Amino acid sequence: MNSSTYDEVFTPLSVNKFKHRARIALGNCPKQKPEMAQNVIPLQREASLTCSVEELVDQIIGPLQREVANLITCSKLKLEEALNIRSHREASISTCDLYNAGLATSFKKKQVYPSKNLKVLQTHHEQQETKRIPKPFSSTKIDKPFDICSPQTSEDLVEETALVLGPGMILLKHYIPFLEQVNIISKCRELGCGPGGFYRPGYNDGAKLHRYMMCLGLDWNPQTKSYGERRCHDNAAPPLLPNEFISLVCRALDHSHTLIERNLKVDNVNDALPKMSPDVCIVNFYPSNGRVGFHQDRYETQESLDKRLPVVSFSIGDSAEFLYGEQRDVNKAKSVLLESGDVLIFGGESRHIYHGVKAIVPDTAPPVLLEKTGLKPGRLNLTFRKY
Ligand SMILES: O=C(O)CCC(=O)C(=O)O
Ligand SMILES: [Fe+2]
Incomplete structure (x- = not known):
């Protein structure tokens, strides 16, 4: 069965609740109280x-x-509190056996984007300075130091958490820092405008996928469901995988290992979630009406599949309603919201899960990201694998 057949399984969009949840996740952050x-x-x-x-x-x-x-x-104390927000990098751990009982387990830790750190520190710094330093000459007008950055909104403050969605299936929420998201977008744009860049794949019957695609490392042909050195329609060779993408994938896997080791009772973390260094990546850009049908990723080499090496997926821009399940029946699928900066990993026992993107949730990308990059409405997804 091909992807377009699966696409028809999807029901019309119902996105409001996800929009709401996305806002909560990105926007409802504790405001700094005035000093008392x-x-x-x-x-x-x-x-x-x-x-x-x-x-x-x-x-x-x-x-x-x-x-x-x-x-x-x-x-x-107030100053220390501000500094603590910045240095609070250790995960505070919730129950570890929840996922054995069929529930998602979460590890929470605060993450503050660099701009937010700066903002908190500058605010206190400024306040301290104004209190302490007397004006040298009453006639001399001293301007406030010039701030080279615009004030950041509370949307910069997000909570970094990790959810265990199944054995070997981990969702690192808000894992990719803001500046790395910006870099990923600009790198994908640069590569995507060159040879082997973004195109909209189609089938022989004229049907088109509901997304734009660019392959890195090797070409993936959705029609023949096979990898190759060059793509059929224009003979272009896919660009190489940028090193910074590979490093980020490895970092996310290392981080997941640490979380598993600390929180889950597994005999061998390498069996639960094998490590890998990717050599192929499919970059998908989903416009607001984009989607991908319920499918398995099972076209890599037998060695890669036998080792159950993980699929690692980055989400950037608008959020997506992501479906996943052990069975082929999409009606039995579970659903999770993938937001900008999230990293989803499925390897080990979950390597062959069915999954798909049911809908993109419009207007949910962080506004600062759009301002900075000019990313079009939609979602950028990078899915890494070891061929
Ligand atoms: O966009 C996503 O999150 C999933 C993409 C995917 O499943 C694929 O490229 O195989
Ligand atoms: Fe997939």
């Missing part, structure tokens, strides 16, 4: 007339000293 001095001891305003001058001074100055000390401590 807490636990400040109130100033003692009345002094006893019967005491000595020293005691009087002590009664007035003592609380003042404590107040100043408290203010300093509070400021220090």
Whole structure:
């Protein structure tokens, strides 16, 4: 059965709930509260007339000293808090056996995009500076230092989590940092405009896929379902896989190994999720009405399939409703939202899962990413494998 046949299985889009969820994930972030001095001891305003001058001074100055000390401590704590947001890189772990019971397990950790870190630190820095430094000359107007970046929105702050969707199937939420997403888009654009770049594959019967495609490493022919050195329609050789893409795939796999080792009771992490260094990649661009039918990825070499080497997939831009399941029946599939920056991995026991993209959720790409790159409405997906 070919992809276009599967495509017909899909029902009309129902995307509002995903739009909502995407907004929650990207937008609802705790706002920085204004700084407040807490636990400040109130100033003692009345002094006893019967005491000595020293005691009087002590009664007035003592609380003042404590107040100043408290203010300093509070400021220090607030500053440390800001720094902590930045340095809080360790995963805080949830229950590890959930996925054995058929539920997705999640490992949470905060990730702050670099711009957000900067913003938090600059805000505090500025506040501290204005409090401390007196104006040297009252007649001299000192401009605020020029900020070379526009203020970032709260959408920059996202939570990095990992979900175990099945044995050997891990979803690293918001894993790809903002600047790497930008680099991936610009690299794909550069390669995609050259020989072997993006095209819209079709079938002999005239049907076209609901996505644009570019292959890296080897060409994948959706019509013949085979890999080759050159593509049939224009004899172009696919561009090579950029090294930075390979490194990011390996990093995501290393990270998943660490999470599995720390949180799941598996005998051998390399069996649960074998490692690999990819040599082929299909880059898909799904416009707003894009999709891909329910299918298995099973056309790599027998060696690669026997070793159950994982498929690693990056999502950038608009979110996608992704379906997956052990059975061919799409009605029994589970659904998960893939958002910009997510990395989905399925290897080991999950290497042969059925999967597909049911719908793209319009207007869900992070606005800053669109501003920075000019990415068209839709979703960029890079799916890596070892041939
Ligand atoms: O876009 C995706 O997330 C899935 C792509 C896919 O399944 C494929 O290229 O084989
Ligand atoms: Fe696939």
